[in-house]
Amino acid sequence: MQADRVSQLRRRDFLKHAGLATSFGITGIASGAGSQVAILIDPSDAVAASRPGKWAASELASTLQTRSVSAAVVDSAAAADSASLVVVAAGARSAMARDLLRGTAAPAGAEAFALKPAALRSKPAVLACASDARGLVYALLELADRARYEPDVVSVLKTASAANEHPANELRSNSRAFVTEVEDKAWYYDKDFWRAYLTTLATNRFNRFNFALGMGYDFPRGVTGDYFHFPYPYLVDVPGYHVRVVPLSAAERERNMEMLRFITDETAARGIEFQLGIWTHAYAWTDSPHSDHHVEGLDAKSHPNYCRDALHMVLQNCPAITGVTFRVHGESGIPEGSYDFWATVFQGIARSGRRIEIDMHAKGIDDKIINVALATGMPVKISPKYWAEHMGLGYHQAAIRELEMPPRGGASNSFFALSEGARKFMRYGYGDLYKKDRKYGILYRMWPGTQRVLLWGDPAMAAAYGRTAHFCGASGVELCEPLFFKGRKGSGLPGGRTAYADESLQPKFDFEKYLYSYRLWGRMLYSPKADPESWRRYLRTEFGQAAAPVETALANCSRVLPTITTTHLVSASNNSYWPEIYTSMPIIVGKTTPVLFHDTPEPRRFGTVSPLDPELFSTIEEHAGDLLKSQANRKYSPIEVAAWLERFTGTSAQAIRAAGAQAKAAHSAPFRRLAADVDIQNGLGQFFAAKFRAGVLYAIYQQSGDRAALEQALAHYKKARAAFQQLADRAKPVYRADITYGPVADQRGHWLDRLPAIDADVAAMEAELAHPAQPQPAMAAPAKKAVQAAIGMPHRPSVKCSHTPAASFRPNEPLKIELAVMTTGKEKPSAVELHYRRVDESERWQSADMEWNGKSYETSIRGEYTNSAYPLQYYFELRRDEDSAWMFPGFAPDLSNQPYFAVRQA
Helix, strand or coil: CHHHHHHHHHHHHHHHCCCCCCCCCCCCCCCCCCCEEEEEECCCCCCCCCHHHHHHHHHHHHHHHHCCCEEEEECCCHHHCCCCEEEEEEECCCHHHHHHHCCCCCCCCCCCEEEEEEEECCEEEEEEEECCHHHHHHHHHHHHHHHHHCCCHHHHHHCCCEEEECCCCCEEEEEEEECCHHHHHHHHCCHHHHHHHHHHHHHCCCCEEEEEECCCCCCCECCCCCCCCCCHHHHCCCCCCCCEEECCCHHHHHHHHHHHHHHHHHHHHCCCEEEEEECCCCCCCECCCCCCCEEECCCCCCHHHHHHHHHHHHHHHCCCEEEEEECCCHHHCCCCCCHHHHHHHHHHHHCCCCCCEEEEECCCCCHHHHHHHHCCCCCEEEECECECEECCCCCCCCCCCHHHCCCCCCCCCHHHCHHHHHCHHHCCCCCCCCCCCCCCEEEEEECCCCCCCCCCCCHHHHHHHHHHCCHHHCCEEEEECCCCCCCCCCCCCCCCCCCECCHHHCCCCHHHHHHHHHHHHHHHHHCCCCCCHHHHHHHHHHHHHHHHHHHHHHHHHCCHHHHHHHHCCCCCCCCCCCHHHCCCCCCCCCCCCCHHHCCCCCCCCHHHCCCCCCCCECCHHHHHHHHHCCCCCCCECHHHHHHHHHHHHHHHHHHHHHHHCCHHHHCCHHHHHHHHHHHHHHHHHHHHHHHHHHHHHHHHHHHHCCHHHHHHHHHHHHHHHHHHHHHHHHHCCCECCCCCCCCCHHHCCCHHHHHHHHHHHHHHHHHHHHCCCCCCHHHHHHHHHHHHHHHCCCCCCCCCEECCCCCCECCCCCEEEEEEECCCHHHCCCEEEEEEEECCCCCCCEEEECEECCCCEEEEECHHHHCCCCCEEEEEEEEECCCEEEEECCCCCCCCCCCCEEECEC
């Protein structure tokens, strides 16, 4: 009671207080202003008066002034009396917030916030309150965003309302890499760039920024562009050592540190965590006679202690650094199993005197290195790749490829004793990280392999990632942003990172091309149920009446490349497979196998390529065999994938034509950028759809000798080739002839460069048609039916099912599973099978027949299987006689749902 009385007195005194306006970064009133807005911050409110809170208030005032609305930040209600609207910025527990909430639940939990229309001293007001400083940043920047993009600025603020919002994912990180001195120094040293970039991240509710150094090479061999590759001597001169980079002046080293300190400080000002990524710890390059720099003054004995002391010095110079990401497997230049080395380096963090997270990239991880990190007493996270080195659909793959399954033995190369040996299954996914009672967090990293250049923007898929980034208790996801590897491995070129040939398309800062992408990713990772207005107001401002068709066009074409990655993965490595600028994988392989496709199953050809998720998708040749045998397969087929791509690209193409009919939109640089990328992605979808059909038809021919199958294969391949020619021609005036993400042909160039390889494969098929194989008479009828299926539209039965997963399970006890089927008679499935697995990618899936109990199908996962340290995941296979099979839950039409269920231990 006494505490409540004190709070009431403080609130009354605050409301009565009169004083002069105090500005935090904004001074004066905009000339020619209309309505005046006061942004009220109570100096006694720790949340509102925090540095991020003050920064966000200043940003709101600045945004209003750009819209010709006078605005100032004030520190008392009396100072706001002359304003026509007051924005009250407050912590949720403050007296001001409690008074204005008036019975409305206060936002609770980290980063939660609320907006509410209110009245202050009989004056219109809007309350922006939050549980903490970061939440208040989001509340105020949400108002700034509405003010920036809505036509009636003051009205939209007066009516501002939002239910209490809180994050679905603990971490929503964005990573940017420095990989080339040629292309990256300009933005690294540009303070205006950093202010705009970091404000974009904060506005869209990213709460972590990872600045990645040393990712220019997978291993320090053949190094040319090496700036920041071993970052310490580029930043600090460590007392007691005589380590230097040659050639690098002391002045440039000091400038590098000054900029890093500036960047970390500006990040903290916006309430964002700063993560420093150090991906290389080698100080001498292997077989690298043409490197731009070299490091002097280190040897094997001094190396560990130098790294420890240099890291400590960097952390002391940049007190805003909150975490460090390490690559601890062999690609770091340190042999796997070097536990003493890492124990020494981690002491640089332990000695910092503050809480700094240790984040270790998951490849090659084992319990020993995890325990080395935990021994520092610092928080530890392990960061696996989400979809290998690519971007897939918005769920976690149900299985890894057979090539990554664990060989129970060591690797011959000591540098990669774990990642190429018994821990190989950790290369491209979460592996066995999901142990119960683990003492580390899990943060996924979306690698930049699938889509690097073209604009991405699908609200449904971004929401899917928002729902699954915290799968089974994970912390969230880190995005390797667009253009991440631009200029990698010494391939940097002058002239800007976006690689536009048409200079009129070049934005001021490279990230501005992708503002819509950042908006969708950040907001959907914060809340997968985000109000569509949060992105549609941006589209309306940019594209006017074309906003709705632009949204449809971009959403549908943005599903193309993730679908291809998930269902047809030529290589898990981003160095070998870049479906965006596709190097042709031949349907017909000659006498030599291209080295490029080193991790495709033997024999290496288009038809044998594995899906990235082989549990849910079949290969081309597997599906051809199913068709010839009239054998139903629960897995999604390449023909179904082709149909999806045809549907997405057809919808997108129609929408972008409708958008282009709007004269105002069609002539703006943002629309021309977007339209070109939409057209190119649609062309890629049409190409792959036709090539998938061609591949299946050719496999039917291979297995049956049917000439009609070969004829249809050639016809569809020519259709694919025509689609690729069209997209390449569309890209020619837009993009430069050499778009560089690496030094070798498949990592750079242009779509036009890829046509000769496609032509050679088409010619090989034409030559085969001139001298076809002998048909197999017994296969004539099955082949005819298979060909019709391969050129037609596939159909799966639609049966209404219902299943509610258990809230949890207990180890060593059976887990009962039931599936209700609301269909009777001939439509009812003849059999239902449960497929299940522990959430451990090193294990294989199990299955169990389900029995009909008169109301539903049921079975149990036996107690000896539940007796483990892992959650469980499962899905259902339904069959009707021998001619049809399908999965539940399977995929929704937009492919944005998780196609299986997961249950964690009690």
